[in-house]
Amino acid sequence: MATRDADSTRIDVLEGDREGDESGEAAEANVGWRYTLIQVRRDPTALVGLAIIAFMGVIALIATIDAVVFGYLAQYSFFSNLGVEQYWFARTYWVNPAIDPANPTPLLPPVGFENTFGQGTWAHPLGTDARGRDILVRLFYGTRIAMTVAVVSTVLALVGGTIVGSVAGYYGGWTDDVLMRASETIFAIPFLILVIAFMTAFGRDLTFAMVGVGIATIPTFARLIRSRVLSVREEDYVEAARAAGLKDRDIIFRHVVPNSFAPVLVQATLQVGINIIIVAGLSFLGFGAQPPTPSWGQMLASSRGYLLPNPWYSIWPGLAILVTVVGFNLFGDGLRDALDPRISNQ
Amino acid sequence: MTDDPLLSVRNLEKHYPITEGVLSRQVGAARAVDGISFDIAKGETVGLVGESGCGKSTAASSIIRLEEPTGGEVIFNGDRASSATTANDERSNDVTEFDDERLKAFRRDAQMIFQDPSSSFDPRQTIGGSIAEPLEVHGMNDRARRRAIVENLLEDVGLAAAEYDRYPHEFSGGQKQRIALARALVLNPDLVIADEPVSALDVSIRAEILSLIDDLQDRYGLSMLFISHDMSVIRDVCDRVAVMYLGEIVEIAPTGEIFSNPQHPYTEALLSAIPTPDPRSTREDIELKGKVPSPTNPPAGCSFHTRCHRVIQPDEYDLEQSHWRALLTFRDEVAEGTVDVEKTRQALGADAAGDGDDEGASDAAVKRQLRTNFDLPETLSDREAEGTLTEALDHLLGGEDDRAGELLSTTFTTPCEGTEPALTDRGTDHQAACFLTESEQSFREPVGVRTD
Numbered sequence: 001m002a003t004r005d006a007d008s009t010r011i012d013v014l015e016g017d018r019e020g021d022e023s024g025e026a027a028e029a030n031v032g033w034r035y036t037l038i039q040v041r042r043d044p045t046a047l048v049g050l051a052i053i054a055f056m057g058v059i060a061l062i063a064t065i066d067a068v069v070f071g072y073l074a075q076y077s078f079f080s081n082l083g084v085e086q087y088w089f090a091r092t093y094w095v096n097p098a099i100d101p102a103n104p105t106p107l108l109p110p111v112g113f114e115n116t117f118g119q120g121t122w123a124h125p126l127g128t129d130a131r132g133r134d135i136l137v138r139l140f141y142g143t144r145i146a147m148t149v150a151v152v153s154t155v156l157a158l159v160g161g162t163i164v165g166s167v168a169g170y171y172g173g174w175t176d177d178v179l180m181r182a183s184e185t186i187f188a189i190p191f192l193i194l195v196i197a198f199m200t201a202f203g204r205d206l207t208f209a210m211v212g213v214g215i216a217t218i219p220t221f222a223r224l225i226r227s228r229v230l231s232v233r234e235e236d237y238v239e240a241a242r243a244a245g246l247k248d249r250d251i252i253f254r255h256v257v258p259n260s261f262a263p264v265l266v267q268a269t270l271q272v273g274i275n276i277i278i279v280a281g282l283s284f285l286g287f288g289a290q291p292p293t294p295s296w297g298q299m300l301a302s303s304r305g306y307l308l309p310n311p312w313y314s315i316w317p318g319l320a321i322l323v324t325v326v327g328f329n330l331f332g333d334g335l336r337d338a339l340d341p342r343i344s345n346q
Numbered sequence: 347m348t349d350d351p352l353l354s355v356r357n358l359e360k361h362y363p364i365t366e367g368v369l370s371r372q373v374g375a376a377r378a379v380d381g382i383s384f385d386i387a388k389g390e391t392v393g394l395v396g397e398s399g400c401g402k403s404t405a406a407s408s409i410i411r412l413e414e415p416t417g418g419e420v421i422f423n424g425d426r427a428s429s430a431t432t433a434n435d436e437r438s439n440d441v442t443e444f445d446d447e448r449l450k451a452f453r454r455d456a457q458m459i460f461q462d463p464s465s466s467f468d469p470r471q472t473i474g475g476s477i478a479e480p481l482e483v484h485g486m487n488d489r490a491r492r493r494a495i496v497e498n499l500l501e502d503v504g505l506a507a508a509e510y511d512r513y514p515h516e517f518s519g520g521q522k523q524r525i526a527l528a529r530a531l532v533l534n535p536d537l538v539i540a541d542e543p544v545s546a547l548d549v550s551i552r553a554e555i556l557s558l559i560d561d562l563q564d565r566y567g568l569s570m571l572f573i574s575h576d577m578s579v580i581r582d583v584c585d586r587v588a589v590m591y592l593g594e595i596v597e598i599a600p601t602g603e604i605f606s607n608p609q610h611p612y613t614e615a616l617l618s619a620i621p622t623p624d625p626r627s628t629r630e631d632i633e634l635k636g637k638v639p640s641p642t643n644p645p646a647g648c649s650f651h652t653r654c655h656r657v658i659q660p661d662e663y664d665l666e667q668s669h670w671r672a673l674l675t676f677r678d679e680v681a682e683g684t685v686d687v688e689k690t691r692q693a694l695g696a697d698a699a700g701d702g703d704d705e706g707a708s709d710a711a712v713k714r715q716l717r718t719n720f721d722l723p724e725t726l727s728d729r730e731a732e733g734t735l736t737e738a739l740d741h742l743l744g745g746e747d748d749r750a751g752e753l754l755s756t757t758f759t760t761p762c763e764g765t766e767p768a769l770t771d772r773g774t775d776h777q778a779a780c781f782l783t784e785s786e787q788s789f790r791e792p793v794g795v796r797t798d
Contacts, residue, residue, distance in 0.1 A: 235465045235466075236460040236461075236462055236465045236466035237465065237466055237467050237468045237476075239407070239412055239458070239460065239466075240458070240460060240466055240467075240476075240529065241468075241479065242412055243410060243412060243453060243457060243458045244453060244457075244479055244480035244483050244529075244533075245449075245450045245453035245454070245480065245483045245484060246479070246483050250483075254468075255468050255471075258468075258470050259468065259469065259470060
């Protein structure tokens with residue numbers, strides 16, 4: 001029954017393509033994609049993952065617009081006259097007039113709880129940190145850092161790994177040896193030490209955190225795609241492309257990579273989750289977003305000293321990390337099932 | 347120039363190095379293709395036939411330089427390649443020496459059709475895109491024109507122009523092979539190399555594709571190298587046939603000639619493998635026994651002698667041919683140490699189990715069983731040979747495998763394993779590499795092939 005369903009969907013997809021697409025190339029990309037999305041739609045856990053990712057993505061987007069875009073626009077009188085200012089969103093919807101910035105109340109618990117510092121209020125739904133800053137707002141803006149750094153570093157690794165792995169796998173021989181031995185060398189160095197060394201050399205900046213994590217994860221992707229390329233390059237259509245006179249570069253990026261990409265895509269989704277943890281770890285150690293820019297890892301780090309008086313301070317950022325990572329993992333698993341029917345049918 | 351063959355292959359070799367250890371020291375080579383030579387005239391179809399693993403496909407991909415040959419020449423006289431030569435007379439027409447630019451020109455002239463239609467198309471590309479790709483590569487940038495050419499061609503191969511935007515998995519194997527033909531023809535080449543184009547197809551579809559190939563060949567004036575393991579397919583399509591065994595061509599002749607008068611025992615065996623539609627046919631099938639030797643270590647002399655049913659007897663013996671064959675097989679296996687006396691004894695013992703005899707079968711029974719295993723008779727007709735065989739069996743049962751092997755190897759030898767037979771003329775355009783001469787073979791009748 002399950003297989004019959006899958007088949008009929010497949011046919012639907014294809015018929016949709018034939019009616020909808022005039023140009024061959026648009027259809028080319030669609031067959032795989034739409035089929036995959038339909039498969040994912042049937043998978044409730046993947047949908048939960050997707051919902052979490054979407055939720056976090058929207059928050060990150062709003063936070064980015066509020067913190068970065070508005071901050072940039074506010075420099076121009078045209079926009080600032082319209083009322084645009086940095087953290088406009090937070091000020092309008094968040095900052096409670098009842099809060100007196102001159103008299104912060106530190107380490108408040110969430111609403112409905114009580115501790116030695118006072119009673120939780122709706123002014124600070126999740127409580128306040130050691131300096132009396134609202135935890136919810138900091139979480140909100142921390143999402144931006146976590147998502148951006150994790151996604152950008154994954155994309156860097158994905159692109160770099162795909163190039164390295166596909167070239168190594170396609171050419172084989174000494175090219176393969178040189179590239180893969182170099183990857184393994186990176187792999188052999190403990191991950192955090194590598195990134196920290198990188199950031200110490202170039203700067204304790206978020207940009208270098210992204211680049212460092214990206215470079216350090218290139219080997220994961222390179223190995224993955226290489227193993228697929230090794231089998232794809234033996235396919236007759238690759239030979240046929242060579243017989244047609246295609247250049248190696250075109251063969252790799254038109255035929256070999258697209259047909260080797262599925263496991264890499266799954267790994268990329270999972271890697272975003274892993275990178276969120278890594279970035280949080282870096283921030284915890286002080287490498288990453290520098291205060292006062294809020295980030296989850298740094299919140300965790302500063303909450304260390306207040307575990308007993310106000311445990312909530314450390315629970316919230318931990319929970320945010322947990323939920324986001326689980327979201328990416330659920331979606332990655334769903335994607336894997338959709339892309340590789342052999343596993344899902346077991 | 348016009349009389350020159352389109353393609354001349356001369357002593358083409360493709361050896362794969364076998365390396366060992368961290369330093370990749372080369373310890374040997376698999377001689378996949380070991381010096382083959384043949385010509386293809388303009389408009390001619392040459393068949394290359396042989397069992398799997400004999401190097402047919404390697405030969406094909408080396409000729410078209412999908413793999414770099416390790417030796418020999420491939421002289422190609424296609425129109426475009428030739429015009430490139432006149433521009434600079436210094437350069438020969440040897441494909442193996444082509445630089446990138448000339449190789450690209452050569453790719454326009456020589457195309458390939460692959461065996462497995464299911465893997466010869468990129469699953470993420472529409473078939474129209476796949477067929478048009480060679481056009482794009484060779485500089486036709488006008489999208490609409492590419493499409494028009496491909497749609498035309500799709501109709502030529504018996505599909506609808508509307509199939510342009512469909513994906514490979516929507517087609518059956520036969521349809522995909524038609525599409526593969528379209529892709530091979532889209533550049534209007536002079537030469538098409540078809541690597542087992544119909545062996546993955548059903549018999550009913552096979553005939554359709556073969557006649558389509560025939561049609562298109564006439565219409566486009568193609569030369570073809572047609573690779574197959576199936577003699578009946580070869581008969582339908584080819585003008586001339588080259589038979590390959592273990593990387594070498596053992597016989598080459600016009601198709602009619604090779605079917606009516608095969609000169610090499612291997613050809614004979616291949617021919618006898620064609621099923622006959624006549625159930626009352628009294629033809630005797632030739633069954634080749636023994637393993638195909640490895641191309642890393644081909645047998646000395648004639649590489650076919652380890653399996654040849656006509657392997658030559660030295661003058662001192664006059665055994666029945668099948669007994670001589672059995673004797674040589676026995677000799678080779680003993681020398682390799684693959685004859686396991688104890689296993690034979692246990693197998694016999696297991697058959698006779700129940701009478702409480704733990705000793706297993708008696709020596710005499712084991713010897714008898716060994717003889718049956720190797721199709722050897724109870725006694726050989728030649729007394730001297732019989733004596734040696736009995737002695738060797740005694741050694742074997744006594745556990746002295748080495749002595750048995752040595753005895754057999756020194757006593758029984760065949761001229762076939764001495765030197766390598768060269769291709770010799772056996773008639774017009776007919777060459778074969780076998781020590782059996784015309785006269786010795788004249789007693790033979792054509793093997794089970796209707797020459798209508």
